[in-house]
Amino acid sequence: MSINEKEIEEKVKQIIAEKYGVDPSELKPETRFIEDLGADSLSTIELVAELEEAFDIEIPDEVVEQNQTVGDAIAYVIKKVKEKEKKS
């Protein structure tokens, strides 16, 4: 059963919110990981690993730095999930 974009967005926000101890409603597309959520390199790797496990996708390290906001991360996960669905 495929997961729709809204569900992906909610799930990504939930994972980010748990990771950084904020309420999911506080997360906006423009919320920045480092400046607004206090992310460091370790918590970023943890977050990426949790997203990979939650959506059964692989996120290469080189794209992690390109995703600097919550909106970037949601868009990237949606793209990867769709790619995976196309292949299957």
Add this chain to the structure above:
Amino acid sequence: MAKYCPRCGSPNVEWVLPQTWSKWQCKDCGYIGAVIIEDGVKIQPFVFIEGPSAIGRDTYVMGRALIREGVTAGPVVRLGGEIEESIIHGYTNKYHTGFLGHAYVGEWVNLGAITTNSDLKNDYSEVEVYINGKPVKTGSLKVGSIIGDHTKTSIGTLLNTGTIIGVMCNVLSTDLSPKYIPSFTWYYAGRLSKGSGLRRMLRTAERAMARRNVKLTDAERRLFHYLYEMTREERENYIKRYSKRRV
């Protein structure tokens, strides 16, 4: 594997028979003792090694290391700081200052500078260790840490008496560690997590092994995948329980 006299360096050493205790005798200089040094070991100045101890092949013992009785280490280990009554398996780095006592350390472990384990409780009571989530009495007053293969600790890590750490963990401790850290987890900023995930952990292992010209084999890779699944439920339960306890 040749064994060398710690006094004169001669390979002409033999066990003293009958063996009531591990003693060696050098046929050249007459040394009788319980320290044995294997091939390729490099010992820097001002090192103290107390017997019985065995230093495995191609090990580096860093300057001013204090290696007290009952240490078996190697092969290809880095030894520094103060070590007592401990077994340290191959390719592990305990390079820096810090105390390790009554500990059992797996392969490819890296202990950051000043990593120190307690091996005696302040009230001198029996040490308990956690096995399958339950405290188990050891019957001993002195128990250090048990550390699984490929685990790393950060600088300044403080390990509680009788701490057990699984394989491929990353312990970045700013306070006294929990007594049990499940395999494939990170203890970081006072909480447990799944860390970087198995794929990245295996990549880190490959990098660490490449530094000693060793390749991670397919069999080892399969083993770690198997262990990851085998320990999944326990890991997830611990992460949940630990996060509740810390809130």
